[in-house]
Amino acid sequence: MADHVEAPLPALSGLEPAEVAAWLLDRGEPGYRLRQVLAWTWEQCVTEADQMRTLPARLRDDLARTYRVGAIVDTDVQPADRGLTEKALHRLVDGALVESVLMHYPGRPGRRARSTVCISSQAGCAVGCPFCATGELGFRRHLDSAEIADQVRFWAQRLIRDGGRLTNVVFMGMGEPLLNIDAVIAAAQALTDPARFGLGGRHITLSTAGVVPGIERLANLRPPWTLAVSLHAGRSELRDVLVPINRRYPVAAVVAAAARYARATGRRVSYEYVMIDGVNDTDRDAAEVAALLRGHLAHVNLIPMNPVAHTAWRPSPAARVAAFAARLARAGVPVTIRRTRGEEIGAACGQLVAGAHERSPGIIIEAAEPALRTSPRPSRRAADPAKRGSH
Ligand code: SAH
Ligand code: SF4
Numbered sequence: 001m002a003d004h005v006e007a008p009l010p011a012l013s014g015l016e017p018a019e020v021a022a023w024l025l026d027r028g029e030p031g032y033r034l035r036q037v038l039a040w041t042w043e044q045c046v047t048e049a050d051q052m053r054t055l056p057a058r059l060r061d062d063l064a065r066t067y068r069v070g071a072i073v074d075t076d077v078q079p080a081d082r083g084l085t086e087k088a089l090h091r092l093v094d095g096a097l098v099e100s101v102l103m104h105y106p107g108r109p110g111r112r113a114r115s116t117v118c119i120s121s122q123a124g125c126a127v128g129c130p131f132c133a134t135g136e137l138g139f140r141r142h143l144d145s146a147e148i149a150d151q152v153r154f155w156a157q158r159l160i161r162d163g164g165r166l167t168n169v170v171f172m173g174m175g176e177p178l179l180n181i182d183a184v185i186a187a188a189q190a191l192t193d194p195a196r197f198g199l200g201g202r203h204i205t206l207s208t209a210g211v212v213p214g215i216e217r218l219a220n221l222r223p224p225w226t227l228a229v230s231l232h233a234g235r236s237e238l239r240d241v242l243v244p245i246n247r248r249y250p251v252a253a254v255v256a257a258a259a260r261y262a263r264a265t266g267r268r269v270s271y272e273y274v275m276i277d278g279v280n281d282t283d284r285d286a287a288e289v290a291a292l293l294r295g296h297l298a299h300v301n302l303i304p305m306n307p308v309a310h311t312a313w314r315p316s317p318a319a320r321v322a323a324f325a326a327r328l329a330r331a332g333v334p335v336t337i338r339r340t341r342g343e344e345i346g347a348a349c350g351q352l353v354a355g356a357h358e359r360s361p362g363i364i365i366e367a368a369e370p371a372l373r374t375s376p377r378p379s380r381r382a383a384d385p386a387k388r389g390s391h
Contacts, residue, residue, distance in 0.1 A: 011071035014146030045157035071146035100151040116168040122175025145186035178214025210254035228270040234288030262297040275316035290331035
């Protein structure tokens with residue numbers, strides 16, 4: 001492999017508006033150019049300087065020489081579930097592959113349609129949960145904030161083209177967001193900045209395997225984002241196996257940190273619990289989870305495990321899931337059973353396997369559901385039909 005590869009240009013979506021403003025000012029551009037560049041980047045979600053039609057040609061050329069407008073090199077999209085789910089495989093500048101998933105929830109009486117994108121924060125993951133396909137891949141590298149935000153810009157641009165809009169973002173794709181927390185916070189801030197992507201903060205969910213210092217940092221920041229904690233076991237001996245980072249940050253410390261986040265933000269914490277047949281689904285397990293979470297501002301989501309190629313573990317039978325849920329409910333812990341869909345593409349929040357080598361599992365769609373109950377974002381500028389087909 002060549003070791004003299006040129007460093008890629010910085011990506012525009014990784015810059016703060018003040019940095020873009022300074023660059024424009026340096027070129028003697030009038031003040032309104034900033035608004036134009038931000039609108040093309042974050043409202044129209046374009047990926048080439050040439051698509052910024054309201055800018056003079058020389059400025060577009062200058063821009064293209066200085067920055068990349070898109071941090072993603074190319075993307076392959078696969079539909080599934082009669083179009084309700086779509087998976088994207090994104091290739092990044094260094095050849096790293098990451099996946100994101102778009103999930104459409106059609107509207108119904110009393111509930112507006114939503115489109116949720118599930119994005120990756122790392123290529124691979126170092127945590128190594130044994131039931132997770134991403135964990136099996138191991139860690140390749142962190143994504144930077146532009147690479148994270150551009151997964152959202154990718155889907156937003158397609159939605160704009162088709163007359164729809166993106167309503168929710170969940171960090172439940174590849175990787176552990178709180179082990180890449182600087183880039184994740186920067187991306188979430190760009191996505192919720194009214195001068196940039198402008199998504200309502202309540203429409204963002206961060207899912208973590210339980211990185212205590214990261215949860216504490218978020219609690220101090222007090223964002224309106226939903227925190228989802230991947231619990232999967234109430235007792236440490238079992239959680240040490242299912243979520244190996246529990247050896248570093250034991251479950252009691254994770255729940256205490258999450259409770260601080262709930263107090264600081266007033267936001268209910270979601271606890272994700274993947275139900276694995278005969279592994280973590282007994283009455284004893286339910287009693288331990290109930291004892292851990294009773295009295296907390298918390299909600300448990302039970303998710304039957306999606307089978308993955310590298311383990312013989314299987315989802316708990318429906319009756320077991322129901323019994324587990326009933327026990328939690330009797331103990332006063334709010335609980336929901338989530339369903340799965342999109343199995344044929346292995347699109348998956350939390351179990352993505354970028355690359356050609358996978359035999360893929362199904363998809364956890366509704367793991368993100370608690371974040372999805374609030375009303376959609378305010379309307380954004382109308383779609384520009386000139387952007388059709390640019391991806
Ligand atoms: N690393 C973070 C976020 C990505 S994983 C975390 O672990 O929270 C997102 C969710 O998908 C987690 O709750 C994870 O436990 C879950 N998940 C992973 N593999 C799964 C599988 N095979 N079946 C069901 N859920 C799975
Ligand atoms: Fe990493 Fe989350 Fe998968 Fe665990 S479940 S290996 S933390 S992506």
